[in-house]
Amino acid sequence: MRILGLDPGLTTIGIGLIEAGPGDAMEAVEWLTIKTQASDTSLSDRLAEIAEDFDAILDEMQPELAVVEQIFFARNERTAIGVAHARGVLLAALARRGIPILEPTPMQMKSAISGDGHADKRQVGSMLTRWLKMETSVTSADASDALALAVYGALMRKSLAVIR
Amino acid sequence: MRILGLDPGLTTIGIGLIEAGPGDAMEAVEWLTIKTQASDTSLSDRLAEIAEDFDAILDEMQPELAVVEQIFFARNERTAIGVAHARGVLLAALARRGIPILEPTPMQMKSAISGDGHADKRQVGSMLTRWLKMETSVTSADASDALALAVYGALMRKSLAVIR
Numbered sequence: 001m002r003i004l005g006l007d008p009g010l011t012t013i014g015i016g017l018i019e020a021g022p023g024d025a026m027e028a029v030e031w032l033t034i035k036t037q038a039s040d041t042s043l044s045d046r047l048a049e050i051a052e053d054f055d056a057i058l059d060e061m062q063p064e065l066a067v068v069e070q071i072f073f074a075r076n077e078r079t080a081i082g083v084a085h086a087r088g089v090l091l092a093a094l095a096r097r098g099i100p101i102l103e104p105t106p107m108q109m110k111s112a113i114s115g116d117g118h119a120d121k122r123q124v125g126s127m128l129t130r131w132l133k134m135e136t137s138v139t140s141a142d143a144s145d146a147l148a149l150a151v152y153g154a155l156m157r158k159s160l161a162v163i164r
Numbered sequence: 165m166r167i168l169g170l171d172p173g174l175t176t177i178g179i180g181l182i183e184a185g186p187g188d189a190m191e192a193v194e195w196l197t198i199k200t201q202a203s204d205t206s207l208s209d210r211l212a213e214i215a216e217d218f219d220a221i222l223d224e225m226q227p228e229l230a231v232v233e234q235i236f237f238a239r240n241e242r243t244a245i246g247v248a249h250a251r252g253v254l255l256a257a258l259a260r261r262g263i264p265i266l267e268p269t270p271m272q273m274k275s276a277i278s279g280d281g282h283a284d285k286r287q288v289g290s291m292l293t294r295w296l297k298m299e300t301s302v303t304s305a306d307a308s309d310a311l312a313l314a315v316y317g318a319l320m321r322k323s324l325a326v327i328r
Contacts, residue, residue, distance in 0.1 A: 045259050077237065081235055085255065091211050
């Protein structure tokens with residue numbers, strides 16, 4: 001199963017695709033980021049850029065399940081509002097294609113990946129390379145989070161299958 | 165000039181189209197709402213519904229300028245985050261079509277329409293019927309706000325022409 005993890009943002013969106021199965025096997029397929037510039041570009045132009053780039057990515061990656069992180073409320077409200085604009089564009093694109101979506105909180109993701117909902121980025125990164133049996137670590141924090149979200153999806157898909 | 169006003173929301177989006185010009189003339193062409201149900205529908209399905217309905221509306225209305233109200237921060241944060249998801253979908257759709265967008269705050273809109281940034285809904289509605297020379301008032305508050313935003317666009321387009 002091709003599982004897409006997404007760490008939403010307005011400046012940077014982390015994107016990670018893994019192949020899960022057969023059994024408990026998981027493999028990282030691809031990871032990247034979409035970046036938009038705050039300078040010289042309006043919010044709406046940035047959102048249009050995200051929508052276009054993301055459509056092209058979905059055409060290419062053809063995920064069967066998407067995992068889109070919830071917005072963390074404790075952060076700056078203005079930032080959260082900006083992230084929510086971008087997140088809305090991503091969710092609408094996925095749902096229009098009929099791709100099922102999981103929306104864990106950062107704590108739920110960390111807890112499933114590392115057994116500790118308060119794990120720091122280094123710990124999550126270290127568990128990620130174990131789950132995916134990667135030899136190198138992913139240098140972009142956003143792409144690393146996105147892969148971790150995809151792994152969350154792989155770990156959850158059995159309970160999901162039961163629910164559906 | 166066909167000017168589209170949008171009052172963004174997750175449950176209800178107000179939509180109002182006016183024809184502005186020649187000169188200072190303005191006329192209401194159409195007003196409606198997009199509504200999505202919270203019950204039995206996920207956030208992503210509601211956003212996909214909004215994206216599809218809005219694309220059909222843009223195909224039909226062919227606006228030359230759009231006015232999308234800013235999110236009012238003093239409201240409940242969770243509500244603001246929901247509205248921002250929907251607002252992102254609307255802005256991306258407009259920008260992908262190259263439609264210029266104005267983003268006034270509620271206070272800026274009220275001030276331009278009625279001369280009072282703290283005008284209540286009744287006052288804005290009353291000024292709206294005067295600007296648009298309407299004989300009946302618009303019963304939906306969301307559609308009324310959307311038409312008021314379109315009128316804001318008509319009043320601002322001269323200064324906009326100077327800026328561009």
